[in-house]
Amino acid sequence: MWMSVAISRKKENADDxxxxxNNIGFGVSAASMTATWIWASSMYASVTAGYTYGVSGPIHYGLWGALMILFIYPFGKRIRKVAPRAHTLAEVMYARHGRSSQLMLAGSNVLGSVISLTSNFIAGGAIIAMLSPLSFGAGILIIAAGVLMYTLWSGFRASVLTDFAQVMAMLGAAVIIIPAVFFLAGGPSMFAEGVANGNVTPQQESFFSSDAFMNQGAPYIAAVLAYAIGNQTIAQRLFAVREDLIKPTFITATIG
Structure with missing residues (x-):
């Protein structure tokens, strides 16, 4: 909210x-793309993949998801070339293929957005309930109200800057909090004990697990390719980044 107030513009047209x-810089765009992919459900799903399939589970989750960001790059270049002032994928779909295609894509994106919002609100509400005296329901309302207010106040620019702040927080978690918790819980010796006790299967020990690929990797490849060319949250950042920065932005977000 503070960032939204700080960057608000009194005179702003619909394009802005x-x-x-269409003028977001490299660093903020790359961070926003990374944050868009690493959302609440990514945290749930990667942990579940590791628990279920062992060491190769998170690899199959993260690798194909990262390639999805890279996969959209050639499409993104083409879309920006044929529709330099477009705001949404549905707008491009309408111009190229007509109203029915636009409505199909819009319907799909509305449904996907409702699912995404629900997942994020549940995660946010749970965190607020854990870290404060407030209830889970109150946490959901606070999260929802905050997102709505900063979006209405400053539009897409506020969303991108919020993503940047989230990436900084996630990097802090990845570098400091997760390793600290891991070593406080027992460190690598936990894995050695699990293997010695027969709690880990050979498939779970393998970096090239066929179980992980068939049940996690292969379905996810299909899903992320569809996501890359049909999801508005990714495309919105494509429309916002400065055109000459599309390539470095997508490559950096893939690595991130």
Whole structure:
């Protein structure tokens, strides 16, 4: 909210509000793309993949998801070339293929957004309930109200800057909090004990587990390729980044 107030513009047209004037810089764009992919459900799913399939589970989750970001790059270049002032994928779909295709894509994206919001609100509400005296329901309302207010106030620019702040927080978690908790819980010796006690299967020990690929990797490859060319949350950042920065932005977000 503080960032939204700080960057608010009194005179702003629809292009600035929807896509930040197609002029977002490299660092913020790359961070926003990374944060868009590493959301609440990614945290749930990667942990579940590791528990279920062993060491190769998170690899199959993260690798194909990262390639999805890279996969959209050639499409993104083409879309920005044929529709330099577009705001949404549905707008491009309407111009190229007509109203029915636009409505199909819009319906799919609305459904996907509702699912995404629900997942994020549940995660946010749970965190607030754990870290404060407030209830889970109150936490969901606070998260929802905050997102709605900063979006109405400053449009897409506020969303991108919020993503940047989230990436900084996630890097802090990855570098400091997760390793600290891991070593306090027992460290690598936990894995050695699990293997010695027969709690880990050979498939779970393998970096090239066929179980992980068939049940986690292969379905996810299909899912992320569809996501890459049909998801508005990714495309919105494509429309916002400065056109000459599309390539370095997507490569950096893939690595991130």
């Amino acid at each position: 509000y929807m896509t930040a004037g």
